[in-house]
Amino acid sequence: MSLFSVATLAAGRVFPGAEEIPFDDKGYTTINPILPPLKELIPGTMASIIVFTLLAWKAGPIIRESLRKRTAGIQKQLDDATAAKAAAETEAVRIRQAQGDIDAERGRLYAEADAQAEALLADGRVRLAAEVAELEARADADIASAAGRSSDELRSEIAKHSGSAVDAIVRDTLDDAAQQELIENFIARVGASQGVTS
Amino acid sequence: MSGDAMIEGYARALFEVARAEGTLDEVEDELFRFARSYESSDALRNALTDEHIPAEKRQAIVEDLLGGKTTTTTIQLVSMVVGSGRSRDIPAIVDSLVARASSAKQLDVAEVRTAVALTDDQQARLKAALENATGKSINLKTVVDPSVVGGVVATIGDTVIDDTVRTRIEQLKSRL
Numbered sequence: 152m153s154l155f156s157v158a159t160l161a162a163g164r165v166f167p168g169a170e171e172i173p174f175d176d177k178g179y180t181t182i183n184p185i186l187p188p189l190k191e192l193i194p195g196t197m198a199s200i201i202v203f204t205l206l207a208w209k210a211g212p213i214i215r216e217s218l219r220k221r222t223a224g225i226q227k228q229l230d231d232a233t234a235a236k237a238a239a240e241t242e243a244v245r246i247r248q249a250q251g252d253i254d255a256e257r258g259r260l261y262a263e264a265d266a267q268a269e270a271l272l273a274d275g276r277v278r279l280a281a282e283v284a285e286l287e288a289r290a291d292a293d294i295a296s297a298a299g300r301s302s303d304e305l306r307s308e309i310a311k312h313s314g315s316a317v318d319a320i321v322r323d324t325l326d327d328a329a330q331q332e333l334i335e336n337f338i339a340r341v342g343a344s345q346g347v348t349s
Numbered sequence: 350m351s352g353d354a355m356i357e358g359y360a361r362a363l364f365e366v367a368r369a370e371g372t373l374d375e376v377e378d379e380l381f382r383f384a385r386s387y388e389s390s391d392a393l394r395n396a397l398t399d400e401h402i403p404a405e406k407r408q409a410i411v412e413d414l415l416g417g418k419t420t421t422t423t424i425q426l427v428s429m430v431v432g433s434g435r436s437r438d439i440p441a442i443v444d445s446l447v448a449r450a451s452s453a454k455q456l457d458v459a460e461v462r463t464a465v466a467l468t469d470d471q472q473a474r475l476k477a478a479l480e481n482a483t484g485k486s487i488n489l490k491t492v493v494d495p496s497v498v499g500g501v502v503a504t505i506g507d508t509v510i511d512d513t514v515r516t517r518i519e520q521l522k523s524r525l
Contacts, residue, residue: 314522318498321514325499330465337501337512338471342478 356438360445363426364453367446370422377450378490379423383415384443385492397436404432447490456488459505462513464497479503482510 186192325333367376387393393414397407408428415424430439451458459479461467467475476489483505499514 310522310525313525314518317521318518321518322498325464325514327465330463330499333500333512333514334463334465334467334471334475337510338475338478340512341482341503341510342474344482345484 352438355435356441356445359430359435359438359442360449363430363442363446364449366426367422367450368453372420372422373450375420376423376426377447379415379419380426380443381447381490382492383419383423383427384440385494387439389494394436397431397439404434407431407436447488451488454488455486457483457485457505458490459487459503460490460492461501461503462492462494462497463501464493464495464499464514466493467491475501475503479505479510483508 187195363376363380364373367373370376387397396402396410399407408431411428411431412424415427427439430436430442435442447458459476461475472489472491476487479489480487485505487505497513497515498518500512500517502509502511502513502516504510
């Protein structure tokens with residue numbers, strides 16, 4: 152028989168229940184569906200007190216220390232979280248500022264690119280206009296030159312053919328009599344002149 | 350020795366040989382005609398200046414060409430110049446020889462170019478006319494040059510009397 156059974160039997164003897172049912176081999180029974188018979192209630196209560204007192208005495212500091220450490224850990228986690236939140240907010244501010252800077256830089260770059268593109272466009276237009284003017288002038292000069300050249304070539308061609316024609320006609324005309332006449336004329340003319348020197 | 354000095358040297362040698370032979374006038378005239386033919390004939394010029402043809406062969410060409418038509422002295426002199434590799438200088442050497450011969454006779458050389466050959470009478474009258482015009486004694490050298498087409502061009506030293514059809518045609522072409 153266990154200590155609990157012994158205590159229960161002793162309590163049953165000291166505090167008998169009104170509606171108590173006699174003890175059998177299985178213990179005391181009661182007809183109350185909630186409360187046990189007094190013989191079990193009293194020692195059970197005392198045992199519980201003892202057990203809880205012992206627990207409070209022996210395990211309490213350990214549990215308190217554990218709870219304190221746990222509280223400290225949670226507090227630390229809360230502090231860390233707060234610090235992290237503050238850092239995150241700082242970072243967010245920095246990022247927002249950086250984003251603002253980026254937006255400003257982007258705007259500046261866009262403005263600069265627009266200005267450069269405008270300048271290039273203006274320069275290109277000026278250069279294109281100059282090139283077009285130069286090309287037009289050159290084309291005009293080429294046309295004038297070609298016209299002049301054609302005219303010169305035509306004149307030259309006419310002169311060449313005329314010269315060839317004259318050459319051929321004169322050679323055909325110069326028979327022996329004409330040759331002799333030319334020679335005689337030369338002799339007569341030179342003979343008539345005097346003082347021919349270099 | 351420079352080119353001019355060499356040409357003068359050959360001219361003097363040819364002059365002395367011809368004078369020693371007593372055929373200076375004839376040789377001078379023949380050499381002058383040969384020089385003009387050399388100038389006007391590409392084939393003759395190429396044959397006499399071709400380094401690939403042996404000198405003996407070039408001399409044989411000269412002898413074939415002039416044999417029976419000129420004096421032996423002329424043939425020997427031209428052959429000597431060709432054999433010594435101075436064919437290119439024949440005109441200059443001959444001109445120098447003619448000038449030297451004329452100078453020795455107190456004459457000025459008058460080179461007359463015509464399209465057709467002049468008769469002896471025409472040559473005599475032309476010589477007299479040129480002497481009258483220039484006041485100099487003339488050693489007349491005639492050249493038949495078809496390129497003048499017609500008329501006469503006479504060159505006496507630096508004086509040129511040009512009355513050729515070629516010149517008139519050139520002037521007409523220039524005006525055209």
